[in-house]
Amino acid sequence: MLNLPKEGVLSHQPIGDFITEAGAVINDATVAFQRWGEFRGDPHGKNNIVLVEHALTGDSDAATWWEGLIGPGLALDTDEWCIICTNVIGGCSGTTGPTSIHPDGTPWGSRFPATSIRDQVRAEQIFLEELGITRFHAVLGGSMGGARALEWTILFPDAMGYACVIAVSARSSAWQIGIQSAQISAIVRDPAWANGDYYSTGASPQNGLAAARRIAHLTYRGEQELDERFGTIPQAGENPLGAYRRDDQRFAVQSYLDYQGDKLVERFDAGSYVALTDALNRHDIGRGRGGLNKALASSIVPTMIVGVDTDILYPYHQQEHLSRNLGNLLAMAKIVSPVGHDAFLVETRQMDRILRNFIALTQQVPSPNELAERNGIYDI
Template structure:
């Protein structure tokens, strides 16, 4: 597949907060050939990057592309058919301008970087696509907060999107997730090395960022998946508590598998991500509310005349099936073509990344045939937790093999 990557300076950028910067670089990758009507924008999740597919030279600090099982030649988002673009969002640290980027004085912006919103991400993506010669999009696809980004496209640029695929997302975060994000940010800002965000010439706040990431991982897993993966097992004789200071009495107690997993994930994360970016991006996610400035979600999406696919996962308590069903109901109020495809999974929020065999078929058929796609409407028995008159399609593990 033809792949292109780079950074485009879209010029001076005015943020929704009222501040501006003299230039905004937007890092992107594209895959496939553009024929004028086949562009698909993929919006990445919180700590993802533009490297959505392949194993190219630029992996943006990540071990592998984050949705390589979904995007590519012959895959669900088929780069033989579609021209796929993924852009790193403002405020991140993978090439698009953010807190770690040099400001006008040559020093990193740090916390002088303007606050960012999901709307800023969408407007930056629109500017990038303009530079790439892409007008109306065949589809916008996003998972997690990338799904919020996709929803913002439908609200902000309704005439620019034919198909909208919102995966494991919602119109806003609930109070429990807001609370956990607040704790994660406090872990960073109370780390002495954070130094008010001015740490680029010294030691970064790795302990605080590591704790924030560990909290995030707990949010992304379900009780069932944690029981299956870890149980109460000890990590073994060779495992050691090296990531964080501990009290002397801790040696008496087992160092458990779940602790070892969280420590490993934290160690890897602090090697590739910027603490200030984590603060900025979680605040953008927390702030997003589809209905802000409108009567409700239906009013916010009233101008969007395209088709919508909502994918949710039964084990996801970060963005629940009920939240996706609420979005679907808002679109039904508008008589808009929408399908809510519920995937039975106990993987938690991570399901959209780790179960491509369940995500791929409905997504592929939706991009090809809209809400009438065959796999979009594969059904078995509906979950008891939702009304039986809803237009959604639960998918059970037996439908697909690994």
């Protein structure tokens, strides 16, 4: 019997010393997580666990950032499914990251190793094993969470029955690396960055983090949505068309982006933002696996692919590429929205339909493990 924490309670699971893909060591690592719904089944076989993966600045509180989709009677019905969501390694919401305390008693800071999406998945796999879980029903996530879900299907295909990969690509494109590197640059050029060791200085690179968020948010939303909402109108009480440019005389869209930057500064750590953005830059399913298409073709996990028609950050053609090359495509779905990349977080009605369809398909289509058992496939 699994000893899981109470529903919605933030909990922590030690996973020991974690060795990254590149060979660095994160001592005494801990993974923060939350769960909703009661566990039923065999932790090493068929069960009702659905693993939900968060995006870049998300956390383990999936019931909040995916409000309306997780709960009794909702698409991810907690009367039927046991939903588990972890905070990613390198994060700042309970899992070991740059803000965490190093064994020497001071924050990791600049000593925190670079990590990859594969590292994120391996840390999560160790976390599940520490809980006593080696198999689960499905994994799903969007954006960085989608990259993690996709990596799960390649790294540990026997661990799950199904996957749903939302608003992400098979690898980071040069454009994505460029725009994400610009965000990192905004942070590390802030004088308060202190080479990543600002935790004991009494200051933090808030201006850099806010600037990074402003850049990022332009890729999270759609051009059409922003133009319809703001156009060229000035912020109330301000005049951006005066004789001299002034920081306090803004267009409305500038005020909106400033707000988004300030809001992130209140809840997120700049060191984690750099670490996780760098991990996204390293995302490449094909690396060391014979290239993208060969790696995708090797996937045996029935996988649903979901994209957004107006996504600037991960354009829909990238999800089409996934769907054409995956070895076991379960279904393809498109979110139609002017919102852009963030549509998978805000278009609740469309995501409700998509996730209900995904769950239904997982109950109709046999998993690879079920097929193997049904066909009597044994190791000889």
